[in-house]
Amino acid sequence: MIEGTLVRLRALSAEDLDAHVRWRNDPEVVHWATGGNPQFGPVTREALASFHEVRLRDDPRSENTFTVEDLADGRAIGMADYRDLNPFTGRATVGITIGERDRWGRGHGSEALRLLLGHLFGACRLRRVDLETWSGNERAIRAFRAAGFVEEGRRRAAVRVGDTWHDEVLFGLLKEEWTA
Numbered sequence: 001m002i003e004g005t006l007v008r009l010r011a012l013s014a015e016d017l018d019a020h021v022r023w024r025n026d027p028e029v030v031h032w033a034t035g036g037n038p039q040f041g042p043v044t045r046e047a048l049a050s051f052h053e054v055r056l057r058d059d060p061r062s063e064n065t066f067t068v069e070d071l072a073d074g075r076a077i078g079m080a081d082y083r084d085l086n087p088f089t090g091r092a093t094v095g096i097t098i099g100e101r102d103r104w105g106r107g108h109g110s111e112a113l114r115l116l117l118g119h120l121f122g123a124c125r126l127r128r129v130d131l132e133t134w135s136g137n138e139r140a141i142r143a144f145r146a147a148g149f150v151e152e153g154r155r156r157a158a159v160r161v162g163d164t165w166h167d168e169v170l171f172g173l174l175k176e177e178w179t180a
Helices: 014-024 027-034 045-056 108-121 138-146 175-179
Strands: 007-011 064-070 076-086 091-098 128-134 150-161 164-174
Touching (some): 014 027, 014 045, 014 076, 076 108, 091 108, 108 128, 108 138, 128 138, 164 175
Parallel strands (some): 091 128
Antiparallel strands (some): 007 064, 064 076, 076 091, 128 164
């Protein structure tokens, strides 16, 4: 467990499935997490159960999904993950989703991201962390910049949101930038 003042990151458990089904079937969560990508949701409980089973067996040497739990009430409010961890290059890609809308804009996601980065740069001894979002997700972009991420590029018109195309925004954070 990795604990902050608002949230803790804990191991994903089978009991988290219902919350994940709810989040991935919430159109607002899907919109902000992925620009409405139908591969993220909506999804059936059965399909997500299969995916969830695989996540429970992740090898933390290459990928892992944490449950973001609110310290105030112990409720699962989101997920944070890393993937494509390469110990040779010291690099991984991260993602974070706060699925409980009543926790949006209150610092829970920002703290979860900081805790995940501390784990990756500390315990995992990474050199660099990447993430991406879509250009219409200004709240996420502000949070990523506040955590120290630097915009490194854009894939133009790579994310479709309804009938509108947005850029995919690529961010990176180096260990020395994190410790500064």
